[in-house]
Amino acid sequence: xxxFVIHLKKSKMLELPDIQSIxxxxxxVKNPFVIAGPCSAETREQVLETxxxxxxxxxxTIRAGVWKPRTRPNNFEGVGEKAMPWLVEAKERYGVKFxxxxxxxxxxxxxxxxxxxxxxxxxxxxxxxxxxxEIADALTGVDIPVLIKNPxxxxxxxxxxxxxxxxxxxxxxxxxxxRGFSSFQNTTYRNAPMWQIAIELKTKLPxxxxxxxxxxxxxxxxxxxPLAQMSLDLNYDGLIIxxxxxxxxxxxxxxxxxxxxxxxxxxxxxxxxxITVDNVEYQSQLEIIREQIDEADRExxxxxxxxxxxxxxxxxYKKANNVAALQMDRWHEIFSSRPEWARALQINPNFIEELxxxxxxxxxxxxxxxxxxxx
Ligand code: PEP
Ligand code: MN
Numbered sequence: 045x046x047x048f049v050i051h052l053k054k055s056k057m058l059e060l061p062d063i064q065s066i067x068x069x070x071x072x073v074k075n076p077f078v079i080a081g082p083c084s085a086e087t088r089e090q091v092l093e094t095x096x097x098x099x100x101x102x103x104x105t106i107r108a109g110v111w112k113p114r115t116r117p118n119n120f121e122g123v124g125e126k127a128m129p130w131l132v133e134a135k136e137r138y139g140v141k142f143x144x145x146x147x148x149x150x151x152x153x154x155x156x157x158x159x160x161x162x163x164x165x166x167x168x169x170x171x172x173x174x175x176x177x178e179i180a181d182a183l184t185g186v187d188i189p190v191l192i193k194n195p196x197x198x199x200x201x202x203x204x205x206x207x208x209x210x211x212x213x214x215x216x217x218x219x220x221x222x223r224g225f226s227s228f229q230n231t232t233y234r235n236a237p238m239w240q241i242a243i244e245l246k247t248k249l250p251x252x253x254x255x256x257x258x259x260x261x262x263x264x265x266x267x268x269x270p271l272a273q274m275s276l277d278l279n280y281d282g283l284i285i286x287x288x289x290x291x292x293x294x295x296x297x298x299x300x301x302x303x304x305x306x307x308x309x310x311x312x313x314x315x316x317x318x319i320t321v322d323n324v325e326y327q328s329q330l331e332i333i334r335e336q337i338d339e340a341d342r343e344x345x346x347x348x349x350x351x352x353x354x355x356x357x358x359x360x361y362k363k364a365n366n367v368a369a370l371q372m373d374r375w376h377e378i379f380s381s382r383p384e385w386a387r388a389l390q391i392n393p394n395f396i397e398e399l400x401x402x403x404x405x406x407x408x409x410x411x412x413x414x415x416x417x418x419x
Contacts, residue, residue, distance in 0.1 A: 058204055060211045060218075063251045066281055069189045069217045071141050071161065072104040075316050077255070077282030079143050079162070080307055081107035083297035084120065085127035094289050095134040097304035101311075105162060106134070107143045107284060111151055112296055113168045120295045128158040135159070143191070143284075147175065149182035156186060164191040164284075165206065167223055167235075167260075171195040176206045180213035189217035191255060191284075196226040200241050204248065219253040220245060221284060222275070224261035234263025234300070237271065239278060246279075254279075259286040259300045268302060269310050276316055285310070348403070355407040359414035369411035378404060 066077050080098055085091050085108040095106050108131060112122035131142045143162035146152045147169045155163055163183075169175045170193055183190065190210050195202045203220065211218060222242040224235030237256075246254055256275030258268045272283050288294045291301035302310065321327075362369065382400050383393030 058208065058248050060208065060249060060252075062216055063211070063218050063249070064216050065251070066189075066219070066253045069162075071189070073282075074102075076276060076280065076314075077105075077253075078103055078311065079105045079107050079255070079282070079284040080287045080304075081143075082109070082288045082294065083259075083286045083301060084109040084112055084122055084295055085130060086123065086295050088130040088133070090289060091127070091130040091134050092137065094287065094304065095138050095140060097289060098287060098307070099138040099140050101304050101308040103140070103304075103307075105141045105143055107164075107286070109296070110144050111147060113145075113147060113166055114296075125154050128154060131160065132158055135161075146179055149178050152179060152182040156188070162189045162191065164221065165193060165210070167193045167196045167226075170203060170206045171197065173202075173205060173209070176209045180209040180215075183210065183213045183215055185214060187217070188215070189219065190215045191219040191221050193221040193223050193257070194225065194241070196235075198225045198238050198241055200244055203241075203245060207249070207252070219255055219282070220249075221255045221257050222261075222280075223257035233261055233267070235261050237261050237274070239274070242280075243278065253281040255282040255284055256280045257284045259284070259297070263297075263300050265291070265300060265302050265306075268300070269313065272310065273314055276314055279317065279319055351403070352407070352410065355410050356414065359411035362411065363415050369408050369415055375404070 066073050071077075080103045082090065082094055091108060098106055108127070110122050110127045110131075111124060112120065114121055131144070134140065135142055141161035143164060144151075144155050144160045145166045146155060146163045147166060152163065165176065165179060169179065192203070192206050192210060195206070207218060207220060220242070222237065222239075224233055224237045225241075226235055242254060246252070256272060258271035258275070261271050262268060268285060272285070275283065285307060286297060286301045287304050287307045288298075288301040289303065291303060292298055294301050359369070378400060379397060383397050386393045386396035
């Protein structure tokens with residue numbers, strides 16, 4: 045399931061006691077917890093109609109961007125404070141809660157003044173500790189759920205730092221949103237998910253609710269469903285999904301928004317998983333499979349050990365003949381054949397290429413140690 049190996053910077057365990065479960069946020073929650081709504085509030089009619097349709101589909105927390113961080117100028121930057129009365133009206137009419145992005149203390153003040161129920165800090169803000177601190181200061185003494193999106197670059201410490209700053213301001217209804225990470229290369233995704241980073245966050249802060257944003261990860265409608273399912277398979281607590289009454293006409297992020305009807309279809313097709321079950325039969329089967337996995341891992345390690353002994357042997361042989369450790373033709377051969385072998389065995393070739401980079405690096409290191417030694 046996890047297709048690639050990355051190196052996580054080691055960051056220490058965070059001690060943030062009494063982070064509250066979503067069930068205690070004063071919001072109606074189902075499994076999974078779903079926030080849905082337009083990328084941006086555009087007009088009064090659009091906010092009211094979207095809310096009406098989403099509420100009818102059983103969505104109780106509506107998102108709407110009021111101030112939009114845009115990559116380039118001259119794009120629609122959100123209607124700003126003018127949208128607040130529309131949100132307030134939609135809340136009153138349909139009995140829903142609203143979630144809005146805040147990027148500075150003024151946004152916090154406007155949201156609080158208008159009774160917005162949930163705030164989130166966007167990826168472009170999480171990346172900047174000054175901004176996060178200013179927002180955190182504005183939240184001191186306030187009891188409101190705050191969700192913190194991952195920073196645009198894959199830096200777990202930066203994400204945890206933002207969470208810590210908001211926690212230190214006294215916020216206990218805290219959650220993290222995984223919205224994927226930006227990359228220079230064009231990939232399938234707008235912001236590629238890095239599940240390992242979110243899992244690492246969960247291991248450091250097990251009680252922190254984790255929410256997936258498949259809309260900003262995928263950037264395309266078709267990717268919402270598989271990304272959302274992946275997150276539920278990994279035990280995420282909730283989803284934040286962009287939904288618009290006329291997605292193609294949306295003023296921002298048109299290609300990743302879905303109608304409330306389509307959203308309901310996506311949600312009903314999702315399979316929720318249980319963390320674990322107390323069933324004896326299940327537990328004993330699990331133990332049996334885990335023992336088999338342990339056995340397979342021992343075999344892998346024995347094979348690696350055998351490979352390393354052969355590498356040493358070749359190292360001494362190269363040394364005796366005064367030949368360099370790195371031979372490019374051999375390197376090319378390894379990196380073209382191993383992914384092919386993997387494919388034949390139904391293993392993801394990209395994963396094996398990544399793995400061989402590590403194995404080959406270690407092999408070269410071993411050989412250069414031998415070449416440089418006095419033996
Ligand atoms: C958004 O949720 O509309 C948004 C701007 O997201 P992000 O901060 O993830 O880019
Ligand atoms: Mn958006």
